[in-house]
Amino acid sequence: MTLDGAQGQPVKLLNATQKAYALAFFFLPLSKALLFISLAIAFMLFVAGGGFARALRSWRTLPWTVPAAILAILPGLSLLIHPASTRLIVHSEASYYWIIAVMTFLAASQMRILPWLRALVGGIFIGFLYAQLPYKAWWPLDPPSLIANYILYSQFLAIGVVMLSILFKYETNKGIRTAYAAAMALFFIGLTSGMGRTGMWVVLVLLPFIITNLFAKQNRAKAALLCVAACAALLMAPTVQKRIKDAASDVQLLQQNVTQTSLGYRMEMWKTAWGVFRAHPMLGGGAAGFEDAWSRQPRAEEAKAFVEPHNAFLFYASFYGIFGLLALVWLYAALLLTGWRRRQSLEGRIVLAFALVLVLCSFTNTVFMGSVSRAWVMLFLGLQGALLCTSAQPATARN
Numbered sequence: 006m007t008l009d010g011a012q013g014q015p016v017k018l019l020n021a022t023q024k025a026y027a028l029a030f031f032f033l034p035l036s037k038a039l040l041f042i043s044l045a046i047a048f049m050l051f052v053a054g055g056g057f058a059r060a061l062r063s064w065r066t067l068p069w070t071v072p073a074a075i076l077a078i079l080p081g082l083s084l085l086i087h088p089a090s091t092r093l094i095v096h097s098e099a100s101y102y103w104i105i106a107v108m109t110f111l112a113a114s115q116m117r118i119l120p121w122l123r124a125l126v127g128g129i130f131i132g133f134l135y136a137q138l139p140y141k142a143w144w145p146l147d148p149p150s151l152i153a154n155y156i157l158y159s160q161f162l163a164i165g166v167v168m169l170s171i172l173f174k175y176e177t178n179k180g181i182r183t184a185y186a187a188a189m190a191l192f193f194i195g196l197t198s199g200m201g202r203t204g205m206w207v208v209l210v211l212l213p214f215i216i217t218n219l220f221a222k223q224n225r226a227k228a229a230l231l232c233v234a235a236c237a238a239l240l241m242a243p244t245v246q247k248r249i250k251d252a253a254s255d256v257q258l259l260q261q262n263v264t265q266t267s268l269g270y271r272m273e274m275w276k277t278a279w280g281v282f283r284a285h286p287m288l289g290g291g292a293a294g295f296e297d298a299w300s301r302q303p304r305a306e307e308a309k310a311f312v313e314p315h316n317a318f319l320f321y322a323s324f325y326g327i328f329g330l331l332a333l334v335w336l337y338a339a340l341l342l343t344g345w346r347r348r349q350s351l352e353g354r355i356v357l358a359f360a361l362v363l364v365l366c367s368f369t370n371t372v373f374m375g376s377v378s379r380a381w382v383m384l385f386l387g388l389q390g391a392l393l394c395t396s397a398q399p400a401t402a403r404n
Contacts, residue, residue, distance in 0.1 A: 018054025022047055023116045026109070031124035033384065034132045034151035034161050037376055044105060051112050060111035065393055068339035069386065075332040077103040079325045080292070087291030102379050109387020118352065118391045122168060129165040130188055132158075133195055150377045156370055157378060159201025163208050163366075164381075165192045167358045170218035175351045186219075193235070197242035202252075205245060207365045212236055214361065218354075265305050271315055271369070274299070278314035281323040282330075289326035313374050317367035320374070337364050343389065352391040359385040 025047035032039040051057050080099040132149035135141065136158065141148075151161040169189040176182045196204050208215070212232050220228040239245060255268035264273050277298050281290040290298065296312045313320055321329035340360035347353020363382065366372050373379055 015055045018050050019056050019116065022050040022054055022056060022112060023120060025050055026112060026116075027120045027124040030121040030384065031128040033125060033377070033381060034128045035149045036146055037150055037380075039146075040150075040377075040380060044108075047112065048108050051108065056115045057108075057111060060114050060390075063114065063393070064111075067389055067392070068343055069336055069389060072332045072335035072339060073103060073106065073386065075328065076321075076336065079321075079329050079332070083289070083291050083325060086288055087293065098376075098379070099373060102383055105380060105383035106386040109384055110390035111387075113388050113390030114393040115390075116394065118355070118388055118394075121388075122172060122355065126165055126168055126172070126185075126188065129161050129192070133162065133165075133192060137195070153375075153377065155199060155201040156203050157201075157375070159196060159199050159204025160207070160366055160370065160372075160378070161204075161381075162192045162196050162199070162201075163204035163211075164362060165189075166196070166208055167211060167215060167362060168355070170215040171351065171354050171358060174218040174354070193239075197239055198244050202248055203366055203369050205239065205248075206369065207362055209236065209239060210365055211358075211361055214358070265308075270308055270311070273308075274311060274314040275316055275319055278316065278319035278323040282319070282326070285326060287326050287328075289322065289324045289329060292324060295320075295323050313371045315369065315371055317371050317373060320371045337367075340386075340389075343392070347392055350392075352388070352394075355385075356389055356392065359388065 025043055029040055029043035029047055032043055077100050080097055084097060129151065132151040135144055135149050136152050150157075152158050166189055169185045169192070173182055173185040173189070176185060193208070196208060199205075212235055216228045216232040216235065219231070240249075252268060255266040258264075258266055259269050259272060263269060278295055281294045281298050284290065285294065295314060299311060300309070314323060318330060318333060321333045337360065340356065340363070344353055344355075344357025344360050348357050363372060363385075370378075372382055
């Protein structure tokens with residue numbers, strides 16, 4: 006893509022910026038080090054090529070920016086309110102990571118994001134292969150980031166399925182559409198055979214959205230049939246059946262006040278986070294509040310390492326009080342509304358899908374914790390800049 010008024014060296018730098026962002030999206034599920042190196046290079050190229058200055062001149066505020074600014078400021082304010090601790094320093098990362106969202110937003114307003122999305126799907130596919138193949142010596146780096154834990158792995162597979170369905174919808178090349186469909190099927194199989202319930206929960210809820218991306222409106226009957234078949238395949242898979250039985254067993258044990266289970270730990274974490282919020286409703290308990298409350302009760306060795314409630318809503322409520330919770334809900338509502346209004350375009354559908362995945366993941370996972378998960382959120386928040394790019398330029402300039 007070239008931009009009006011940009012010639013020679015600036016064009017080369019902006020083209021290099023786009024490639025650097027594509028690398029960042031590719032490395033997101035594979036390597037934290039290479040992800041942040043790629044982002045740093047992309048930022049520098051974007052500034053050097055004049056794209057940053059041009060984007061600032063054409064800046065248009067979208068509904069997400071105000072709640073995002075609040076969420077970025079709150080951790081810093083919390084440092085001033087609550088007693089110092091090592092956890093406060095760690096959670097200050099929740100402030101400066103928003104730089105990724107802003108810089109990506111500005112870059113996406115100046116260039117096409119399709120190569121970035123394809124690169125992300127490619128990275129997830131490489132990580133999926135690593136997880137499936139028994140022979141690991143072919144991989145020269147540390148294990149891919151997406152397999153750091155099974156929750157993150159299932160989350161990335163779910164993101165891959167949703168993204169591929171959208172790419173399939175807007176692709177005209179039959180060969181590429183076939184490749185998208187094959188990768189989608191593989192990721193779906195990976196979800197049915199994996200242990201992470203977050204990704205399965207997301208795909209199960211979003212099946213109507215995913216399937217309708219694969220069929221035209223006149224094929225609603227086929228879409229409904231495929232949706233039922235996919236839902237049945239997911240629920241009948243042996244690993245999923247085991248997780249359902251485990252969940253039922255956890256419920257029975259919880260009724261007997263046995264909490265040393267997956268569901269029991271999560272209920273205890275939610276109860277603890279809610280208690281911190283009730284005790285400090287306005288300002289929250291700070292970055293150390295949840296951990297202090299959690300450690301007051303005797304815990305099994307496995308549970309002692311939990312430092313957040315595995316729920317984004319309770320995370321912001323217990324850490325930063327009512328202002329954090331309301332800002333998070335405001336952000337999610339802004340994303341959903343923006344994506345819904347632009348849902349007829351590729352970029353708008355990506356924003357809508359991201360918002361849906363983010364909200365669903367937030368019920369069972371604190372998506373703003375962990376460098377890889379947090380970077381995923383920030384990069385996809387930044388993709389909203391593509392809505393400005395598409396509204397400012399004719400379709401012929403974007404192709």
